[in-house]
Amino acid sequence: MYDVVIIGAGITGTMLARDLSMYHLRIAVIEKENDIADGATMANSAIVHTGYDPEPGTLKAKLNVAGARRYEKICHDLSCHYKTVGAYIAACGEEEEAHLDILAKRAEEREIPYRFLSREEALAEEPSLSENVTKVLDFYTTAVIYPWEVAIACMENAVNNGADLFLNCPCTGIEKLEGSYIVHTPERDLITRTVVNAAGTFADQIARMVNEDPGFVIRPRRGEYYILDQDVKPVNHIIFPVPTAAKGKGVLAVPTVYGNTLIGPSSDYIDEPDDTGTSAEGLAYVRKNISKTLKNIPLNRSIRTFAGIRPASDHSDFIIEEDAKNPGFINAASIESPGLASAPGVSRYIINEFISKYFVLKEDPEAVHTRQADPVLNELSNEEKNALIAKNPAYGRIICRCEQISEGEIIDCIRRVCGARTVKGVKKRVRPGMGRCQGGFCEPLVLNILARELGISPLDVVLDSKDSNILESENRK
Numbered sequence: 001m002y003d004v005v006i007i008g009a010g011i012t013g014t015m016l017a018r019d020l021s022m023y024h025l026r027i028a029v030i031e032k033e034n035d036i037a038d039g040a041t042m043a044n045s046a047i048v049h050t051g052y053d054p055e056p057g058t059l060k061a062k063l064n065v066a067g068a069r070r071y072e073k074i075c076h077d078l079s080c081h082y083k084t085v086g087a088y089i090a091a092c093g094e095e096e097e098a099h100l101d102i103l104a105k106r107a108e109e110r111e112i113p114y115r116f117l118s119r120e121e122a123l124a125e126e127p128s129l130s131e132n133v134t135k136v137l138d139f140y141t142t143a144v145i146y147p148w149e150v151a152i153a154c155m156e157n158a159v160n161n162g163a164d165l166f167l168n169c170p171c172t173g174i175e176k177l178e179g180s181y182i183v184h185t186p187e188r189d190l191i192t193r194t195v196v197n198a199a200g201t202f203a204d205q206i207a208r209m210v211n212e213d214p215g216f217v218i219r220p221r222r223g224e225y226y227i228l229d230q231d232v233k234p235v236n237h238i239i240f241p242v243p244t245a246a247k248g249k250g251v252l253a254v255p256t257v258y259g260n261t262l263i264g265p266s267s268d269y270i271d272e273p274d275d276t277g278t279s280a281e282g283l284a285y286v287r288k289n290i291s292k293t294l295k296n297i298p299l300n301r302s303i304r305t306f307a308g309i310r311p312a313s314d315h316s317d318f319i320i321e322e323d324a325k326n327p328g329f330i331n332a333a334s335i336e337s338p339g340l341a342s343a344p345g346v347s348r349y350i351i352n353e354f355i356s357k358y359f360v361l362k363e364d365p366e367a368v369h370t371r372q373a374d375p376v377l378n379e380l381s382n383e384e385k386n387a388l389i390a391k392n393p394a395y396g397r398i399i400c401r402c403e404q405i406s407e408g409e410i411i412d413c414i415r416r417v418c419g420a421r422t423v424k425g426v427k428k429r430v431r432p433g434m435g436r437c438q439g440g441f442c443e444p445l446v447l448n449i450l451a452r453e454l455g456i457s458p459l460d461v462v463l464d465s466k467d468s469n470i471l472e473s474e475n476r477k
């Protein structure tokens with residue numbers, strides 16, 4: 001019997017799995033997709049918001065601040081990227097300047113550092129600010145991360161501490177017993193004392209498996225983005241408009257940890273919880289609204305557009321609560337923005353408020369808190385590269401020319417615990433296909449490496465989901 005079964009391997013589920021793995025508990029994570037972080041965690045702005053924005057008295061406010069304060073150490077311990085870039089909230093006119101004062105007051109109450117900048121001071125740092133901008137509120141401790149990297153690292157750490165991960169394992173039903181639950185999946189049934197529903201845009205469907213009226217409905221909201229090439233740097237900081245109730249934080253410009261710039265998102269409610277297609281209307285909205293705060297953004301240098309789904313709901317706050325009719329069934333739902341930044345806080349909250357009611361939490365002295373990353377070739381000095389290649393020539397064979405990713409790095413990410421099993425899984429872990437050509441050169445090479453390392457036919461290698469085969473047949477000779 002498991003102590004905790006977590007449904008969903010996004011940033012909420014994996015962060016919780018890692019934290020729980022530090023105790024003497026038996027844990028399982030089930031995920032309906034073919035890899036970790038394939039849902040909302042896969043496509044977002046990657047920002048560790050400091051916590052100035054959420055309304056006072058909300059879980060969002062409490063857990064955003066708590067989560068952001070844990071992130072830097074978590075990323076250090078797990079060898080994940082964490083880059084402090086700062087965030088400018090750009091006001092356009094007196095009415096929006098007044099809202100900056102509200103945000104600054106919240107920041108002061110939450111002990112979040114900030115400073116005001118005049119238009120002239122802000123322009124000295126950000127020459128692309130538009131003529132509309134009159135004043136800026138600078139949250140200079142704001143950071144960006146690589147969300148997939150953090151989720152994968154958390155899950156890897158949890159598995160190394162004894163947690164079980166089951167991919168391609170959708171929850172098909174939940175049966176309540178006396179003091180436990182049976183979580184049904186197509187290949188196995190898991191008996192557990194407690195369940196945490198961290199299923200993102202499908203959280204209401206999971207909740208209804210134990211309660212016909214769980215008290216919330218997920219309303220998926222799609223956000224569309226542009227990714228700019230690394231050789232254009234339109235901004236040095238994250239640039240936000242003043243947030244609104246209708247559109248949240250608005251259309252942003254975000255410098256990423258790898259040197260690209262994200263422009264977006266749009267914000268549209270959709271019917272399907274996994275519809276990640278982009279639209280002409282959504283991208284037009286991004287183009288129009290970025291011009292409010294920034295000028296001359298080179299969207300013609302975009303190398304890709306994409307869309308992510310936010311697990312919004314009919315509630316304005318996070319929903320983190322025990323089901324009213326089912327003790328030990330815990331919903332972690334509606335974890336939309338600032339859900340990524342809040343994830344470490346959400347995890348601790350679930351443990352302290354709910355899991356601790358059912359278990360005496362004893363820390364496992366043998367649990368590992370850190371993760372050793374594999375070598376990243378383009379982050380090494382020439383001397384380090386030469387030494388690595390001398391030891392293993394695979395690091396000298398460049399597979400992705402745009403990002404300078406070697407065969408050795410791809411092999412490493414396949415062979416690791418929770419390693420890549422798909423072309424997209426390799427892309428998420430070590431970035432081949434993330435550059436200017438978007439995999440036009442390297443994807444066939446990655447496919448062949450996967451086939452060799454997994455001991456399967458190239459025909460059986462998939463892009464992402466288990467049915468997304470890339471090749472249909474062998475070429476005729």
